[in-house]
Amino acid sequence: MAHYNNLNSLMETKSHFKSRVIFIILLCITFFVSCQKENYPMEEITGKWQLVKGRDMTGGVYSVNVENQQIEEYTKDNLRILYDYLENEIARCNFRVTKSVITIYGENIDGTQWDNRYEYWFSNDTLKIRHSGGFEFYDEFFIRIK
Numbered sequence: 001m002a003h004y005n006n007l008n009s010l011m012e013t014k015s016h017f018k019s020r021v022i023f024i025i026l027l028c029i030t031f032f033v034s035c036q037k038e039n040y041p042m043e044e045i046t047g048k049w050q051l052v053k054g055r056d057m058t059g060g061v062y063s064v065n066v067e068n069q070q071i072e073e074y075t076k077d078n079l080r081i082l083y084d085y086l087e088n089e090i091a092r093c094n095f096r097v098t099k100s101v102i103t104i105y106g107e108n109i110d111g112t113q114w115d116n117r118y119e120y121w122f123s124n125d126t127l128k129i130r131h132s133g134g135f136e137f138y139d140e141f142f143i144r145i146k
Helices: 002-045
Strands: 047-056 061-063 071-074 079-083 089-097 101-107 113-123 126-132 137-144
Touching: 002 089
Parallel strands: none
Antiparallel strands: 047 061, 047 071, 047 137, 071 079, 079 089, 089 101, 101 113, 113 126, 126 137
C-alpha cells in the first residue's frame, strides 16, 4: 500500500509540474504576442507621406496645390520630419503613436514644451489625419511615397 501511495504522490507531482510548465509557456506566448501588437501602429505609419487632398467640416473634398503638398516623415526613432513639396526640411519634432492617435511634441527655443494630438486612420494606402478644434475639423489625406 505504501508503494501505491508513493506512486500516486509522484504522479500528482509530475502532473502539477506539467501544468505549471504549460501555464508558463502560455504566459510567455501571450506576452510576446501583446508586444508585437504594440509595435503595429509604429510599423504602419513609419515612412514618408505626401499631402494630396483634404476635406473640410462641411464635407467638401479639395485638391491641394502642388506647392502646398507637404511631406511628413515618421521614423522608427519617433522623429517626425516635415518637408516642403521639394523635399527641403522645414521642421522636426518627436511623436508617439497609438492605434488611433498621433501625438507630436517638442520644445520651443525659449524652453516651453508643446504637444498636439490628431486622430488618424488608414483607408487602403491613404493615411488620413483629422485636425479637430472642437466643433470644427478638417482632414488631410496623405499617400505613401517611401
